[in-house]
Amino acid sequence: MSTTRIESEVNARVLRVEVTVGDNVTVDDVLMVLESMKMEIPVQSSVAGRVSAVHAAAGDTVEEGQLLIELSQS
Amino acid sequence: MIGKVLVANRGEIAVRIVRACRRCNVKSVAVYTEPDQGAPHVSLADEAYPLEAASPAQGYLNQTALLAIARASGCDAVHPGYGFLAENAQFASAVEHAGMVWIGPTPQSIDIMGNKQRARELAASLGVPVVPGRTLTACEDVTLVQAATSLGLPVLVKASGGGGGIGMRVVEREDDLLAAIRATRDLASKYFGDAAVYLERFVPSARHIEVQVFGYGDGKAIHLYERDCSIQRRYQKVIEEAPAVDVPQQTLQAMRSAALTLACDQEYRGAGTVEFLYDTETGSFYFLEMNTRIQVEHPVTEMITGLDLVAMQIELAAGKLAAVPQASIKAAGHAIECRVYAERPAKRFLPSTGRLEVFVPPPESADLRVETGYSQNMQVTHFYDPLLAKVIAWGQSRQAAAARMHRALGAFQIRGVETNLGMLRAIVSHEAVLSSAPTTQFLSQHPQVLTA
Numbered sequence: 001m002s003t004t005r006i007e008s009e010v011n012a013r014v015l016r017v018e019v020t021v022g023d024n025v026t027v028d029d030v031l032m033v034l035e036s037m038k039m040e041i042p043v044q045s046s047v048a049g050r051v052s053a054v055h056a057a058a059g060d061t062v063e064e065g066q067l068l069i070e071l072s073q074s
Numbered sequence: 075m076i077g078k079v080l081v082a083n084r085g086e087i088a089v090r091i092v093r094a095c096r097r098c099n100v101k102s103v104a105v106y107t108e109p110d111q112g113a114p115h116v117s118l119a120d121e122a123y124p125l126e127a128a129s130p131a132q133g134y135l136n137q138t139a140l141l142a143i144a145r146a147s148g149c150d151a152v153h154p155g156y157g158f159l160a161e162n163a164q165f166a167s168a169v170e171h172a173g174m175v176w177i178g179p180t181p182q183s184i185d186i187m188g189n190k191q192r193a194r195e196l197a198a199s200l201g202v203p204v205v206p207g208r209t210l211t212a213c214e215d216v217t218l219v220q221a222a223t224s225l226g227l228p229v230l231v232k233a234s235g236g237g238g239g240i241g242m243r244v245v246e247r248e249d250d251l252l253a254a255i256r257a258t259r260d261l262a263s264k265y266f267g268d269a270a271v272y273l274e275r276f277v278p279s280a281r282h283i284e285v286q287v288f289g290y291g292d293g294k295a296i297h298l299y300e301r302d303c304s305i306q307r308r309y310q311k312v313i314e315e316a317p318a319v320d321v322p323q324q325t326l327q328a329m330r331s332a333a334l335t336l337a338c339d340q341e342y343r344g345a346g347t348v349e350f351l352y353d354t355e356t357g358s359f360y361f362l363e364m365n366t367r368i369q370v371e372h373p374v375t376e377m378i379t380g381l382d383l384v385a386m387q388i389e390l391a392a393g394k395l396a397a398v399p400q401a402s403i404k405a406a407g408h409a410i411e412c413r414v415y416a417e418r419p420a421k422r423f424l425p426s427t428g429r430l431e432v433f434v435p436p437p438e439s440a441d442l443r444v445e446t447g448y449s450q451n452m453q454v455t456h457f458y459d460p461l462l463a464k465v466i467a468w469g470q471s472r473q474a475a476a477a478r479m480h481r482a483l484g485a486f487q488i489r490g491v492e493t494n495l496g497m498l499r500a501i502v503s504h505e506a507v508l509s510s511a512p513t514t515q516f517l518s519q520h521p522q523v524l525t526a
Contacts, residue, residue: 005160009421009424010424010427010456011130011425011427011455011456012424012425012456013129013456035456036425036456037416037417037427037456037457037458037459037460038459038460039424039425039460041425043422053452064427066240
């Protein structure tokens with residue numbers, strides 16, 4: 001088991017969270033959609049795995065480098 | 075008569091409107107959200123008031139707060155700029171019902187042109203060519219595929235209720251149609267709450283050419299020539315110029331006449347832009363949409379005509395504008411505008427936020443304008459669009475304007491956020507741009523320019 005941390009690449013507001021804990025995801029799946037400077041920025045999965053933690057909710061303000069989601073890979 | 079204008083906007087366009095008010099001997103009232111407290115539009119205006127809002131992103135959209143400030147400060151007119159509430163017919167009506175002048179077209183014009191389908195139908199009914207296309211709400215896959223093949227491939231598939239290029243895709247092969255339509259339909263219902271899909275014949279080699287019009291509100295209108303905004307990244311304009319080069323004179327005349335037909339038919343009031351797609355292979359042009367506001371790229375038109383479009387808007391609203399005879403409007407030389415954005419070209423053009431540690435625009439002159447709503451030490455936040463400044467250069471020739479632009483961009487000093495300055499410099503000095511008029515595909519065909 002290893003854990004992959006998905007961090008925000010920008011200062012933004014969380015528009016939508018597309019996954020919940022326990023979901024299985026594959027590479028490039030959209031986990032979350034952020035809004036920054038009037039642009040929608042999809043946060044995509046870099047690995048295949050299971051969502052083990054979601055650290056931000058719709059409406060939250062997040063900073064660059066902030067942990068958004070943790071994925072566990074078997 | 076108008077004595078005081080509420081400037082219902084921020085950034086460079088708010089500064090532009092405040093300056094035009096001063097030129098017209100009209101007082102200006104600025105509004106601001108918390109991150110914009112120290113912004114130039116606030117310090118330059120005669121008065122400024124904070125906007126209450128749940129978040130800074132909502133501030134300039136708060137109609138109730140804007141109207142309350144306008145009333146309390148004794149404004150008799152509202153200028154919406156572009157974006158935010160500029161094309162909100164309901165807000166325009168609310169301003170008029172409050173007894174103030176809306177510096178823009180009538181709510182009816184905003185309404186008709188804001189609905190892309192109705193705008194297309196109106197244009198077609200007036201004999202203005204439109205791109206062959208149709209909206210499909212039917213969920214029968216077979217119907218959709220038949221409709222697409224009847225338009226002819228390649229075809230552009232997009233969400234009917236969408237905008238900004240979201241969910242747009244080009245389909246070249248019949249085998250790929252169904253998958254593309256399904257994907258767009260899913261995206262459309264998810265993002266826009268409307269599963270309708272719009273199919274349009276795709277023009278592979280196209281230029282985006284738009285005509286600047288100005289209506290007097292009485293069925294008369296003039297045109298101020300055209301702008302070429304073909305250099306785009308993901309359907310967003312990056313560079314605009316005026317006039318449009320390498321288009322046959324009779325085609326330009328036909329575009330201007332089509333634009334005026336649309337403006338006159340609705341007794342259009344004030345500044346407006348009629349956008350066309352120009353097919354470089356067939357020489358045909360098609361109506362895309364009409365923007366019922368002052369546009370970001372209006373300065374290139376001002377540079378070649380010597381007219382002040384924002385002052386004209388204010389004077390028209392004040393009932394003081396003397397009609398400008400069409401024959402007196404001459405286009406001289408060439409003007410180019412570059413949009414300087416806070417973005418990270420090397421990282422998929424993600425937004426770049428931060429404090430402007432250094433922000434020194436190139437010096438302005440008669441041939442070089444810089445429009446900005448930022449100053450050194452201001453924060454560039456994620457709440458607003460990434461436009462830091464517009465640089466507009468004029469020259470006797472297109473090459474001379476491009477060379478002046480190249481120097482100006484090189485002199486622009488920005489530290490604290492990343493920008494697209496390098497990309498802009500690469501574009502305005504690119505052989506393919508200088509030697510002929512680029513198409514909308516320029517940046518996708520020259521990807522090395524993107525990260526220059």
